[in-house]
Amino acid sequence: MPPLAHRAASEFLGTAFLLAAIVGSGIMAQRLAGGNVALALLCNTIATGAILPVLILMFGSVSGAHFNPAVSVAFALRGELPWRVVALYVAVQVAAAIAGAWIAHLMFDFATACCSPFSAAWYAHRLRFPMPLGSTAHRLIGLLSLRPQPRSPTRLLPSPVP
Numbered sequence: 001m002p003p004l005a006h007r008a009a010s011e012f013l014g015t016a017f018l019l020a021a022i023v024g025s026g027i028m029a030q031r032l033a034g035g036n037v038a039l040a041l042l043c044n045t046i047a048t049g050a051i052l053p054v055l056i057l058m059f060g061s062v063s064g065a066h067f068n069p070a071v072s073v074a075f076a077l078r079g080e081l082p083w084r085v086v087a088l089y090v091a092v093q094v095a096a097a098i099a100g101a102w103i104a105h106l107m108f109d110f111a112t113a114c115c116s117p118f119s120a121a122w123y124a125h126r127l128r129f130p131m132p133l134g135s136t137a138h139r140l141i142g143l144l145s146l147r148p149q150p151r152s153p154t155r156l157l158p159s160p161v162p
Contacts, residue, residue, distance in 0.1 A: 002062050004085065010063035011089050012096040014055045018067050019100025020107075021051040027108045069093050 002010075025047030026040070033040040056065040064081070066072045069090040075081040081089075 004088070007063040007085075008088055008092045010059040011066060012092045012099075014059040014063070014065055015067045015093045015096035016100035016103065018048075018051060018055055019097045020103045021100075022048050023101045023104035024107055027104060027110070063089075067093065 022044065026044045029040040029043035029047075033043065055067065059065045064075070066075065066089060072081060072086045072089040072093070076083050076086040
């Protein structure tokens with residue numbers, strides 16, 4: 001198992017890249033969709049769905065590729081992750097999420113302060129609050145339905161429970 005510092009750095013990088021991709025694709029989709037919210041959400045979903053497996057394959061063997069405090073807590077509740085590691089992961093994931101959102105805003109020349117026209121309130125209004133909860137719940141159900149297996153470089157994805 002890699003050292004805790006490597007695992008924390010892996011969670012930071014993965015979470016920051018994920019949030020930069022989600023927020024950046026949301027900004028780009030909003031700009032290109034011409035007011036069509038359904039098209040903007042579809043573009044955002046496709047970009048998120050494309051980057052997530054890449055990040056999981058890149059960082060999964062180092063930290064488990066949780067990238068979400070809810071996933072880390074779920075693994076702790078199953079007894080697969082010590083609570084002291086969960087506390088570190090959650091702190092790192094929150095900091096990385098903020099950094100990733102700021103990076104996306106900087107890529108598109110948006111202000112990163114609360115006075116930005118594309119603030120958290122804007123995203124909450126556009127993307128609707130239940131959407132992230134639904135995707136988190138869907139990911140948790142998928143992760144928790146898999147039986148724990150030792151990681152192997154030749155096996156990329158675990159087998160589902162029969």
